[in-house]
Amino acid sequence: MESTMNTKGMLADFVEDLPKVELHLHIEGTLEPELLIALAQRNGVDIPYKTIEAARAAYQFEDLQSFLNVYYLGASVLREERDFYELTLAYMSRCKAQQIRHTELFFDPQTHLANGVALAAVMGGINAALRDAERDWHISSALILCFERDRDPEPSVAHACALGGIAGIGLDSAELGNPPEKFQEVFKVAKSMGLHRVAHAGEEGPPAYIWRALDVLDVERIDHGVRCLEDPALVRRLVDDRIALTVCPFSNVALKVFSRLSEHNLGRLLKAGLLATINSDDPAYFGGYLSENIIGTLSSLDLTAKDALLLERNAVEAAFCTDQRKQSLLRDLDQYDASHRNLL
Numbered sequence: 001m002e003s004t005m006n007t008k009g010m011l012a013d014f015v016e017d018l019p020k021v022e023l024h025l026h027i028e029g030t031l032e033p034e035l036l037i038a039l040a041q042r043n044g045v046d047i048p049y050k051t052i053e054a055a056r057a058a059y060q061f062e063d064l065q066s067f068l069n070v071y072y073l074g075a076s077v078l079r080e081e082r083d084f085y086e087l088t089l090a091y092m093s094r095c096k097a098q099q100i101r102h103t104e105l106f107f108d109p110q111t112h113l114a115n116g117v118a119l120a121a122v123m124g125g126i127n128a129a130l131r132d133a134e135r136d137w138h139i140s141s142a143l144i145l146c147f148e149r150d151r152d153p154e155p156s157v158a159h160a161c162a163l164g165g166i167a168g169i170g171l172d173s174a175e176l177g178n179p180p181e182k183f184q185e186v187f188k189v190a191k192s193m194g195l196h197r198v199a200h201a202g203e204e205g206p207p208a209y210i211w212r213a214l215d216v217l218d219v220e221r222i223d224h225g226v227r228c229l230e231d232p233a234l235v236r237r238l239v240d241d242r243i244a245l246t247v248c249p250f251s252n253v254a255l256k257v258f259s260r261l262s263e264h265n266l267g268r269l270l271k272a273g274l275l276a277t278i279n280s281d282d283p284a285y286f287g288g289y290l291s292e293n294i295i296g297t298l299s300s301l302d303l304t305a306k307d308a309l310l311l312e313r314n315a316v317e318a319a320f321c322t323d324q325r326k327q328s329l330l331r332d333l334d335q336y337d338a339s340h341r342n343l344l
């Protein structure tokens with residue numbers, strides 16, 4: 001028992017200082033109850049929770065849809081450019097604390113447009129915080145504009161892609177009943193503009209949605225994708241093409257894709273040779289940021305420090321940054337690896 005506890009403590013120390021990359025993070029999902037209440041008051045937005053405790057208590061979910069209802073309500077307090085700046089800088093300061101060296105953030109423009117907020121305010125606030133974090137903390141980042149699959153692709157959002165400041169587009173929100181085909185045209189246009197493409201698929205939806213995200217939307221990464229193991233031919237395709245899966249274990253448990261962490265299939269994904277990564281998705285809502293997700297998952301599945309290194313090397317390979325930046329991130333991992341050989 002004692003040796004297990006020691007091993008777990010050592011693993012946690014190893015992961016905390018490990019240089020990390022995050023590839024699946026919704027900036028609206030980093031809205032902690034404290035900031036939610038403060039912004040609701042500052043902007044005069046009427047929300048059902050009046051205290052931090054009441055907001056925290058509401059962060060309990062049955063499935064993806066019940067989460068999305070709370071999530072969209074939370075996003076409604078974001079009104080001004082400075083709100084987006086403060087939200088993003090708070091997340092980037094977590095990155096600094098957790099040794100996240102590169103992060104790729106999603107944002108949901110359609111939600112904010114529906115709330116009457118101009119895209120220039122949303123993107124201006126987020127990008128200013130990303131620039132400050134790069135300047136002050138040397139954290140590189142990429143911004144990915146997500147289309148919400150339960151809404152129609154909106155032309156003003158497609159035009160926003162042309163404004164610059166965006167590395168790629170994604171597809172998120174309610175998966176069931178909203179297959180990828182609806183977004184074929186907008187993904188085609190994004191590719192012709194040189195933008196990267198990703199999509200949430202195979203979280204609650206079937207493996208067929210992953211196939212279609214690959215074949216119809218021509219995506220370079222699959223967000224979640226945990227249900228791919230139900231289809232051996234799909235696994236072969238993902239392995240052969242080195243398509244990364246941005247897996248979010250705490251999110252999967254919070255939304256009941258798996259009943260508990262010890263039942264998560266991350267270990268099996270790695271064993272199958274898939275380019276799996278660990279990410280926090282909506283950390284304010286799902287009980288932990290990146291370090292907590294990695295530590296919790298590895299310890300629940302009896303995975304090791306070596307697996308943590310593999311996950312981070314996978315994330316660097318799948319990141320949308322320059323080759324030069326990737327080399328630098330890999331060098332950091334090699335150095336960390338070399339100086340922790342006693343643990344591996």
Ligand SMILES: [Zn+2]
Nearest residue numbers: 026172200281
């Ligand atoms: Zn997500």
